[in-house]
Amino acid sequence: MSDRRTLQIKQISAHPGPIPGEGVQRDLEVCKLVDTTTCIGCKACEVACVEWNDMPFTPTTFDNTYQTMPETAWSFWNLIKFNEHQREDGTIQWLMRKDQCMHCADPGCLRACPADGAIVQYSNGIVDFNQENCIGCEFCVSGCPFNIPKFNPTTKKVYKCTLCSDRVGQGLEPACIKACPTGCLKFGSKDDMKFIAEERAQQLREHFGYANAGVYDPASIGGTHVIYVLHDATRPELYGGLPKDPQIPWSYTVWKWLAKPVLGTLALFGLLGVCLHYVTVGPRKSQPEPPPRKER
């Protein structure tokens, strides 16, 4: 399913002019499905991610939780978030959600990025960072509604989950998927994953008493290429602060859809003015020599 053709570039950050090859391929969109109702928090995905991406070890400290660290890090892209939720009847629900880049259809990071080619979105949906083009401005960090991109102060670049674009490009599943022992992680086309997720949510509603079970694929950012099955889809924030209605900060919307074109237009007007000036006034004439400075 996934082959080289799916790694066709679809958008390029801050890139003027046409996108090379745009519209040539509109192949399968890929998707990662995380079924939180069958995740056992074993952290195999965390280990697989660190190993596949050859990341250095991050020193951690005990923090009153089973969670490896409070948030993802520049060297730790895949983190299971553990949350104890007390239900209304007093019983405890222990929720585990694998947190990583959601690979949004409308990526806030990409919108925010001012560096040409630092962030690309492939036609298969993967949003990838090209560190060689990253200028370390961290606009993507504030542009992300999921708090995913992380800055490395040593390299002065930003890093995040690539959905294993290097593996997917070769027709393999992402490393986390391969490592998952229970099958709560699945990988395939967005349509297939959506179908499986909806079926599972229906099963949870009909047979296991989770009346609000559902699929997390937020429309506010055009959907994501990582989707969740949740026991209670009406309260995603219980799962380690998954935003119910993720939004890209308005300033970046303004930047991309308003400021960039408007300022561009203004710049065009400036150019037009120059031309007009040339036509009406003519080329720049040689200026008279300034009078020599008087000696004291």
Added chain:
Amino acid sequence: MTNGWIDIKNTDMMLIMGGNPAENHPCGFKWPIEAKLNRNAKMIVVDPRLTRTAAIADLYLQIRAGADIAFLGGLINYAIQNNRIAHDYLVNFTNAAFLIKEGFKLPEDGLYSGFDSEKKTYDKATWNYEEGGDLTGKAVAAMAAAGAAAHKAHTSDTGGGQGHQAASRMGAKGSAGTPPPPMLPPKVAYDLSLHHPRCVFQLLKQQYSRYTPEMVERITGIPQDQFLKAADMFTSIRKDGDMKQVATIIYAVGWTQHSFGTQIIRTAAMLQLLLGNVGRAGGGVNALRGHSNIQGATDMAGIFEILPGYLKMPTPADTDFAAYLKRITPTASKPTQWDSFNYWSNTPKFAVSFLKAMYGPAATKQNDWAFHYLPKIDRNYSWVNIWNDMYEGKVKGLFAFGMNGVMIGPDSQKNIDALKKADWLVVCEIYPDETSEFWKAPGISPDEMKKIATTVYRLPGAGFAEKDGTFVNSARWLQWKNVALPPPGQAKVDQEILATIFLKVRGLYQKEGGKFPDPILNLSWAYTDRKNPSLSEVAKEINGKALADITDPKTNQTYKAGQQLPGFAALKDDGTTMSGNWLYCGSWTEAGAMIQRRGTEDPSGLGVYPNWAWSWPMNRRVMYNRASCDLDGKPWDDSRPQVWWDEAKQSWVGNDVPDFKPDSNPKDHMGPFIMNPEGVGRLFVPLGAMADGPFPEYYEPIESPIANPLHPNQNNNPVVKKYKTDMDKYGSVDQGYNVICTTYRLTEHYHYWTKNNPMNVQLVPEPFVEIPVELADKLTVRGGDKIKVTSARSTYIAKAMVTRRIRPMKIDGKDTFQIGIPIHWGFRGIAEDEDKTAKTLANQLTPTVIDPNAFTPEFKGFLVKVEKA
């Protein structure tokens, strides 16, 4: 496991208790999830903590650590009271209808009949079947007289204690003049109507009628409404007597590590027999083994009391081979018109073939097949006893291969102090561990260190990926693995180290002689590379081969001398065959290494995978699978057909290998539990098979916060052994130890190894203690603060994990806290070496007390006090 990992996907209902498979068996846990996804199977988890397994359960109940028998006994009572039992299965496939001897007494006061309070053992003469015939429908007349008898204690049987017990486990010093041990009667009296007051079913019903929901709540701390919800859910599979659905019970060391651990598992087995779940796909009683090859270690007799293949170890009372065989070979005991395969009647074939594998040509008929070369066990040499003996100066040296004895405990300080007294210690490891560096344990001053005279030899072992061989998994599969990397540096594979030591010792015996050199000199060591035997050669030897040309009289097939044997049915007791372990016979045949097979086809869809590796016995994936059929040999559930009787072929056939006599017509009523002399499943265990009772009874852990609500005067298991050195201390609530503590492992770490691996340390960097929010509030402790946990033995210091996943409980009306400690940290490791931990050991806290049947220490459910550190 009676079944297997993959088979769990066939279930409709799971009870997971005394185990935490999501955390400790994450790869296998895919199968419970498959059952949920594909069959809408329900999962009930009962555990002292809300674990990662409980997190995906459909119903989770928090139980007091150690109260499992009360909970399971309550389920048995519920199933009987609500008639949610498998009637036909019960009558025909279990000993429910068998009559028990007059004089047998149930433990209403906490003691069964025959207790000797001085020796703390039972005379089990009354724990036996009554001899006789069919009493079906004749109970009414007997009712009046026998009913009274069953209720009355028979003091005449309890006083003497002179009776020699049938299978008194150890130390049965045989002497001339002792009466012969009681045997099972060949013809058992029975009442198929199950009405006779002395039939097993009526006794069972009476025994567990005391385990009411109220009693379950008092003992376990599980509120009645929750218990009833779980009971209703679990037994719902037998609603209206329908036999189609199946439930499984899954457990691990949360059940075994108690002073009554074996009896907890018995209770589960009885519940499964009552519901007709044993032998069926998606059913069974399933022990999850905690190491990759612990099943193999058990099968190959890594325990003092058995030989490979669960043959019993000789004792000094076995004066010759015939006496030994007579003691360990059972004879059939059953209703006259029923049949019993009594497979253990083949014991002599297994024993002789084993001795031929051990001693080769030196084992002859004339010298009793070298039976006298085998050590005779004169007493209990189990784990805790070894350390106790070392502490008492009786054991002078120890080989520690593939285990970290100091960390394992119990009462690790006692083990450290014991090693101080040893002359020598040999440790074969891949890391410097706490055992090989016991002399550096915290609390040992430089002066004391100088005085420790134990010589420690460290051998460089190879890691699991650096050696080939087999792993035997929980599902009894022997799976061959290849070498991934050669051992680094001077490290050597185990067999090379062992062979080097053996050949050196044998050389010394050859040169210098000795008290009894024969077993060493005559040990069969016919390997191509004697200094480093290849494990494939060893595996072939364990399978066994023909030593002369033999012909199977049934199949007329001939095996030439030197040929690998196809299975244990070919084994002989005349010295013409050899096999290192009869159970593994069939694993490496003339057709090749069955254990190396990798066939992924599963024609039945039941997850049998008959061509993947090889499982004992004879590649059967579900044991006792004849019980998956009704009396006529038709599957109880035709959507999950495992085996069935083929009338045309006059044979048992199926998707799995029938675990049965293939040509036994169902009309002959042969029992499906072919390893029992009765042929049926044992609800009641007769004679000496269990040390502490033919039915499980609830006893409190050695350290418990309350008096046993069933019989306050008999609090603990009456036959349990406490140790008597100055180190062996046991705490009580009066001494201030008022919090229940349990110990366990985490997904992120593997025992005491991975604290040396940066990746694992990154995931969980430090030791911690899980405590309830309410206890933390009382102590004014917040998450991450250091706390001090103290038992009667020692102190453990670590950071507190304050959680709502362990709630305060009401135990017999008393507010009680439970806490939990992961066991992984010691005084050697990444965090330890960086001085990030207090370097205390979880097992410094645990008591030296063992289960009387399996001799497992009580690592779960002891008492501590908790303070701010």
